[in-house]
Amino acid sequence: MKEHTVTAFDEELGQIGGLLNGMGELAGAMVNSATHALLAGDNALAQRVVSDDALMDSRQRELDDRAITLIAKRQPMADDLRAVVGSIRMAGDLERIGDLAKNIAKRVGAVGQDAIPRTLSHSIDGMAQLVLEQVRGVVERYTAGDTAGLAALRNDDERIDVKYTAVFRELLTYMMEDPRNITACTHLLFCAKNLERIGDHVTNVAENAYYVLSGEQLPADRPKADEMAAPTA
């Protein structure tokens, strides 16, 4: 009887893990599509990201419902409880990543098709690729139980922050060069900020994943640089 209960719990936890994995894959696909849509001015692709966000929301609700039902029905303790609560939290951050990707996609129309100079487009793409690597890496490492990899990935967020600060400065120069660039660059500024925030949510996922796997918290302070260090007018 005891063994049966444990098995049923593990099975249900496995289903939650499967949902979480699916959300991670969807988050990666959304970030990828949103960036492509932005840099290519592809409105149809942007629209797909917007509808994917609805899918993401419904998956999160399903995961939440299952997790809460599992807690209420099986009353897990210690490690098991930590895994369930951790899944709820990671799903929350993955949903936020989808939301931020959607926000990028929604700006595609406002930025306009040929508004992005090649060098700027290159910088934004470089930042996006780094973010995408992090999004894809975090769920993979969690699934693989790779705590060392999660700790390293969390610290890699600093690289995104550095790229973001560079993009921020670059956008300022375009705006200063020609007032006609201002509106488009403003939307790109928000897109870059959204990418930077996606990075922050990846670090949250990494921290929760590390905690679920090891029962220990990663050290609270990590290096954090942003555009607040940019020169003022």
Added chain:
Amino acid sequence: MKEHTVTAFDEELGQIGGLLNGMGELAGAMVNSATHALLAGDNALAQRVVSDDALMDSRQRELDDRAITLIAKRQPMADDLRAVVGSIRMAGDLERIGDLAKNIAKRVGAVGQDAIPRTLSHSIDGMAQLVLEQVRGVVERYTAGDTAGLAALRNDDERIDVKYTAVFRELLTYMMEDPRNITACTHLLFCAKNLERIGDHVTNVAENAYYVLSGEQLPADRPKADEMAAPTA
């Protein structure tokens, strides 16, 4: 024995409610101080908001820990479980509000003391007052069990979005007028966006509060306008 268990549960739930209330008050104070600091160029006040955010984080962790312990220890079902899970979610949004207030405060130095023209300052303050009203109102109405008030408050977020769009457009004109305004206005743009996002988190709190109190969801679609409708270059 049964009655004892119920009383103990209610008492522990009451403590969680007290923590949530405290987080709501802190969120309001942080939004208020961050806006004052921004508009007055008050670096010392800004610094207080930054340290308040650490307090907010630790309160959220305490609430989370208590809520999870309560679920594991008392195995609440139905309404009781909904109240506990709802508290976790509301605390998550209040923590995000504190985070956004901190982000505004961190920009005080970058914006600079005398960079904000009076009319612009007036617009931002008007938006901030509306946001503050919402932040303060939501926890009050939850505590008072005022479901109708929560539904009304949720819909009032539209007024913030309208103000935000106006501030966004106003900032664009300042940037176009004089390139020397661009850096400061860019930081103000992020501040305005943060205020708008605080409004979104208030609606999340209102939705969760409504659900906890009534067991029903507010209708999913609500009016949502933002700066994506602004004219492109």
